[in-house]
Amino acid sequence: MSGSVLRLDDATWDRVDELTGGAASVCFQCGTCTATCPWGRFDGEPLSVRRLMRRAQLGLDGDDDADELYRCLTCRACEAGCPRGVDIVDAMLGLRQAAFAEGRAPGRLEQALWGVYEDSNPWDGVTSERGDWLDDVPDDVDVQVGGEADVLYYVGCAPSYDPALREVPVAIVRLLDAAGVDFAVLGNDEVCCGDVVKQAGEPDFFAELAESNAAQFTATGATTIVTSSPHCAETFAADYGLDAEVVHYTELLANLVEAGDLELGTLDRSVTFHDPCYLARGAGVIDAPRRLLEAAGVELREMAEHGARTLCCGGGGGNMWLESELDERFADRRATQAEATSADALLTACPYCVQNLRDGTKKVGADLPVDDLAVLLVEALEAADGGAR
């Protein structure tokens, strides 16, 4: 209780209403979102989304509120339970725009944004080295860089620049190739999807990015855009206004397997699968990775929180660039859960998740390799070919 009087200001209210697409007004303050927020399970201080919205409506939001806003993982765990159907993540991003405009965004996120502005990626990578992963592609796999194709494979920043992730695009192009897909990649011309810009709360630069990227995509004539990361996929699907269909690679590959275009061999092992929240909740893709695992003959051992109930790795909503001071981080908890399944490996299908979960397993000392699903699928592909390729 502040003791002071909050005077409702129509302009502030209207702005929040506009920024949140009306979401803040429809909320009837039941607190389901607060109690759902995974933050509450780690430090006992969940994000009170309903409170943030109401405070913003009354112009009460200050620096503490901004810290709260940027803590949001945008994992959509809260949306799943919202009885009023409030698009909470959109509302949060709207509130972040207000905070950004007032200079209340965290510095590190601003830095990442400047990285995108200057080098087309938030990881301090050099533009001319973006396509270096192509060097790792086996010679017998032909990858078209630029030009027109049915399918455009958008690699993304993290897999392009993180050496530990470069095996992912390599695996995906091998799989696309094996399935006989007519596809292309953009190589060094690929530019950040802008997710981090959007998460920071800078709408104008993001709009610029989206426009130029969309034009580039359209020029390829691709009817399908496939991504390594569910974050890129969501950004394209939600904000780019593309005619092309945007899919995550697991969806595309699962369909190819089902159509008989992609034949996988059987691997004798057990895995557990961490559903990326942008994939499982954001895009509602839960079955596709499991269908692929089944096709690869792998035994799947589910963690307690899986599918739509998945627990975020801690990287969403720009949190890859923010420090968490928790004793136990999301990924640590997840690593422990994964270890409890006694599976041979922990798989996922998102670059952020791979990065965070590798940290997590290390930290908790879990003897569990973490990989992207694509990497395992290539093994299965090889098993089918008897290693001929």
Add this chain to the structure above:
Amino acid sequence: MSAEPETAAWTAPATHEVIDADVLVVGGGIAGIQSSLDLADAGARVVLVEKEPAIGGKMAALDKNFPTLDCSICIEAPKLSEVIQHDNIEVLTLATLEGLDGEVGQFTARVHQRPRFVSDECTRCDDCVQACPQVTENEFDEGMASRKAIYTPYEQAEPGAYVLDMDTCLNTPPNNMPCDRCVRACVPDCIDFDLTATEYAVNVSTVIASTGFDLLNPQVVEEYGYGDHPDVLTSLEYERLLDAAGPTEGHILRPSTGEAPDNVLFVLCVGSRDQRHCDYCSRVCCMYSTKQAIQTMGHGVPDVTTLYMDIRAYGKGFDAFYERARDEGAEYRRGRPAAVDTSGPSPVVRFEDTERGELVEEAFDLVVLAPAIIPSDGTEALAAVLGVELDDDGFLVSTEADGDMIGTTRPGVYAAGCATGPKDIPDSVAEASGAAAKALEHVRERTWPEPIDVPPIDPSGEERVGVVVCDCGTNIADTVDVPAVVEWAAELPDVVYAEEVMFACAGNTQDHLTEMVIEHSLNRLVVASCSPKTHGPTFEGVVARAGLNEYLLEMANIRNHDSWVHDDREAATAKAKDMVKMAVDKAAFLTPLERITQPITQRALVVGGGIAGMTAAISLAQQGNETHLVEREAELGGVLRDLHTLHPGGRDAQALLEARLAELDAAGVHVHAGAEVENVSGFIGNFAVDLSTDETLDVGAIVLATGADLADAPEAFDGVASPEVVTNLELEGRLAAGEVDAETVTFLGCVGSRDGEQGCSRYCCQSMVGQAAQLAAEGVRVNVVAKDVRTFTRAAEEAYRDAAADGVRFFRYDAEATPEEAITIADGEVVFEDRTLGETVALPSDLVVMAMGLRATDAGVEGNVAQQLKVSRDEAGFLLERHPKLGPTEASVGGVFMAGSAQSPKDVRDATDQALGAAAKAGGLLAKDTVEQEPLVAQIDAEACTGCTRCAIVCPYNAIEGSVQEVHEVIEAACMGCGTCAAECPVDAITMPGFTDEQIRAQIDAALETNPEEKVITFACNWCSYAGADQAGIEKRTYPPSARIIRTMCSGRVDADFVDYAFERGAGAVLLSGCHIGDCHYIDANTYAQKRYERKRAKLERDEGFDEERLQLEWISAAEGRKFAEKMTEMDDIVNRYLASGGAAEAVADGGSSGEPRTDGGEPHGGDGGCSSDCTCGSKAGDGRLDDASDRPTDAGAGHDWPNDAAAGGDGA
């Protein structure tokens, strides 16, 4: 209602029958039952179709009802048997409607009835069930218990015979296993596997769909863990746990461990108010969960929590009930669970307490979910058959063409109860009566059942008393050793037969009891079971069908007054024996009585010309009654005249008003506008009404639709200059005129509601949301500041969400404070503390609109119509209905009905439904030529009467004629039977049938036969204190077993002699009890009881050696179960003190407690010239009348306790 796949041969109809009737009722829950009974009582022939094997619906499975805590099946069971026994109702169970051809006035319905495989010869011996090898889940217990393939759905089920469930039975395709164990076990040979289905062609003029509801399977709300943890239950499962007849015999046990829980969490809005499942509010969950919370605490669970978003305690008495739950310790936390973790031994619930802003993660022993109410299974298919439309939620569309919720999209097809959306029992019952009224408009000819044709039993010979002692399942048998009581009763004088039964009120048991009366040539029957107030009519029917006069029945209430309130089995059994003996000894003095038949004036009066009054009047006229409508204003319409848009739905109020006025005209209603009722007298069927216009009307039925007043605006908000403050009614006018001159409008909820005795005003939240949305649509900035948003009614929750989406800004202020305490209006702002933020918020506003509560009209006005008619009022001054659940449109005074906000605040929709319901009830009465009255009319013995006039002076109804020293006479039609005259008569020349001196003395003798000094003779009036004692039982409020209750109609009946008599017989204490002063059912008859008591006490005080505290008086209302229990505890203390003081020893010395009645005038007497040796009061036992006038006391004032004014009147005469 869809039929099962018609593959098996037995489902194909082999028999075809045609039934000619008036109305088809589809669905046999409480709504269908109410419609059927109202129609049948009004002379319509009804076919009631039910898909289950028994009628009763969900209400039968409920343990208790809110907010009365009535035992649900106890109040429903009499209606079940009434339906089955009614000659005008044909009940088809296991039946589905397959087709409906024709149109209003001439429908032909095709009804398919599956065979029961058990014929009516069944004696319910249970041998077949014992023999059956097949076990399956018991649907009635929500699958928490099992049943056999041949079974009875529940003990009180009607029709009561067994039914064979072919899906479970071995002996049917596709099982094809020859099993005939049940057939071989059945001695009367009434199981027949060759029975086949029947198809009926039912010709009717109208159809009523009362198809009820189902609960959403909470598994779809995945995060709540239902189905994943045994201790997460639905509310209906929990209800069965609470029920003594349920799977745990009424013990709350955790399914996981079988142990009692330490804490229970109730979760509201499970799937309701939820975009992902049901958008709408399910309306009943807040209150039934509150009821379950109270019951849970009553079961000794210390920690009870309810999670809510808005407490929707919208109905009459609901807010007080909610308050009671909190007073008793239930914690209400505002929040909604995010998840229930089911991995551990107890479910762990995570939620935010939004008022404290804290995250809670807590383990509960039991989590009870209140799932959304959804349309009953098969509604879609039934709607297709009925040819009616469904709304987006799958409920039947009500057109609201006439302002009600009864009309569907097909003319002649009406809906009632939950078929059109969630509803509680009283709303369903009112609506069901309303649907009956609509249907009655199409009934051309009335049919009346033939009187029971059985040879009458002559009771004049030697008394042959039968005693039936009921187990009531475990309700009685768990506490009372019933076999011991039966064995003991069989040995009592005059008793020729005694028997134990499991459920005396069950339909087939009733038949058995009727046969028992005939077989054993009984001429008196004592039923030791429950309350005559709830079940008297049931057992009167039992004896009547045997040919025995129904006034030769006596009941001993060993449940409410014994097993439910005592823990000690031995003491409870001893008390039950006393109670049975009291009833048996009284029964010996019972005499047959004939009901008094009065002609009915077939003319109706409706008082109040608002929407309710107009609607009731039109319906009554359309049913064919001459109808008069009196309105004190010059114009009809009431508050409807000032309304323009009805919320929710946005209907045009003025168009509705115009339509009503035209209908009034067309129906030929006699309108008396600008007239008031000045005087009204008379009784059911025959009222005389004087209007202020000098007109006089003789009418048979009266509907009170006198509306309500807007509450007064708080002084603090009066005269505020900026912002301007207006009422919602004033705003309505400005809205219509387009004169809202404000940029920002702020609404305040609950102004004059939810304050002290005033509960929720029910209409205002939806109206407020509607007005707010209207303004927002015009570009005005709108704030709503409310306690809770109670948008419970159909489509209102959706309107609330839409209003928020359209920019209306909602805030919450302190629900425990009045608006003037919590809100400051000044300097262009509305300032308050926002509950969900914990911050003080200021809303700059140009205009403040108060959503005004409704107050009772005329409550304090002397001589108002209701008062003249002796219609009681509730604590807030609204008219009191006969029963809050099952009699919402009737007054407890015969022939008087109520509609609209006069009973409690209502919106137009609810007022219209209730008005139609009242019209059905009143119309049903007027459809007959005569009305029967209880024959409890005073009789004056002309030879004994001395013409002292005391009786005439005390009679509240001026029903005794005669002057000084002339023999008095009773005007039968005017006498209401209170018995005050009989108590007053100095020469005991007045006899009160059913409550004679000798009967009451016989009860006192029986009660005091053993250890009298340990007992408290308690006189309880029928209407308040006896009902209060019943209520103590319902609430399971334990008190010592010393009470011996003697029921009289009024406390005014209690003769001072009875007190003497009890003390002479050695009673430890005597308690007089009755209705509170002002609430007397007989105007002021209880004041005479008070005067007698005061004089008696004064005399006892002068009597040294007598502890005057042993005589007490307490006013206890029907609702005051707790007070009754507390008083009985206090009385027990007095008895114990008396015993400790040696009073008992003295009594023993006097022979008082030796088990034999004392015959001397003894101890209580003496003192100052009281009842000395010449007093007759001690010598009248078993006689009741003085033969010798010279034995009359010469100084009545000293020897007996005459009220002062009566004595003065007598002296002055």
